């Protein structure tokens with residue numbers, strides 16, 4: 583399959599580890615140049631170095647906390663200056679804390695909103711003018727299976743990420759005439775550090791072991807296993823490619839069949 587990604591320029595947020603890191607590798611494997619960000623400079627440097635060495639693409643990277651919209655906009659502007667184009671933007675960051683509803687605070691609600699919804703809107707606002715210039719663009723937002731199937735103890739994610747679907751649908755409609763396609767990928771339980779964190783929380787909350795918590799998730803997944811980060815990344819490569827040219831405003835679940843609705 584020719585993805586048409588060679589020499590495209592892609593921003594991948596939250597790319598120092600986990601799903602973002604796997605996405606960066608997958609896009610680079612198709613020949614895309616990258617702009618990577620996350621808070622941890624050393625981890626980013628390592629990812630950028632490995633990608634350059636393996637794939638020979640250009641990689642810009644800079645530490646960024648997506649809570650800081652001015653810094654986010656400066657990162658996008660630098661990317662545009664360095665590469666003279668931005669074709670693809672993958673929005674992503676960490677997940678909000680797992681906890682029962684009555685234990686959540688206003689501060690945590692505000693943080694979840696900024697981390698998982700406002701930052702995605704800020705990236706979109708910053709990259710769309712670059713995409714409009716070339717009348718071509720792909721914005722792919724990483725959210726969660728919680729957008730379709732709310733998960734226990736994840737009320738912050740369940741509530742806030744639903745807004746990502748509204749954002750995706752709105753942008754797909756408003757910018758379709760500019761050739762900009764906007765989609766949401768919703769991972770199910772995928773083996774990353776975030777999942778280790780959730781298993782530890784689930785174990786502490788239920789008195790089970792982390793292995794038992796993980797087994798509980800696996801039992802709900804028809805494919806009988808956790809996802810691999812590369813599997814989510816492959817869906818993003820497709821959505822970012824020329825091969826997904828008539829797909830916009832959608833939520834694509836990559837969850838091994840865990841969501842059972844129609």
Ligand SMILES: NC(=O)c1ccc[n+]([C@@H]2O[C@H](COP(=O)([O-])OP(=O)(O)OC[C@H]3O[C@@H](n4cnc5c(N)ncnc54)[C@H](OP(=O)(O)O)[C@@H]3O)[C@@H](O)[C@H]2O)c1
Pocket residue numbers: 595596597598599600601602619620621622623625646647648649674675676677678697724725726727768769770771772773774775776777
């Ligand atoms: N793994 C799963 O099973 C799963 C399932 C459903 C949804 N998700 C969601 O998908 C997203 C990615 O998941 P993951 O498993 O890859 O998580 P992860 O392993 O925790 O990685 C999160 C990435 O985002 C970066 N990040 C976190 N906070 C940030 C901030 N304030 N500003 C900038 N970058 C930030 C982290 O790097 P730094 O720490 O260096 O900033 C890291 O690169 C999360 O929102 C997660 O909740 C994951």
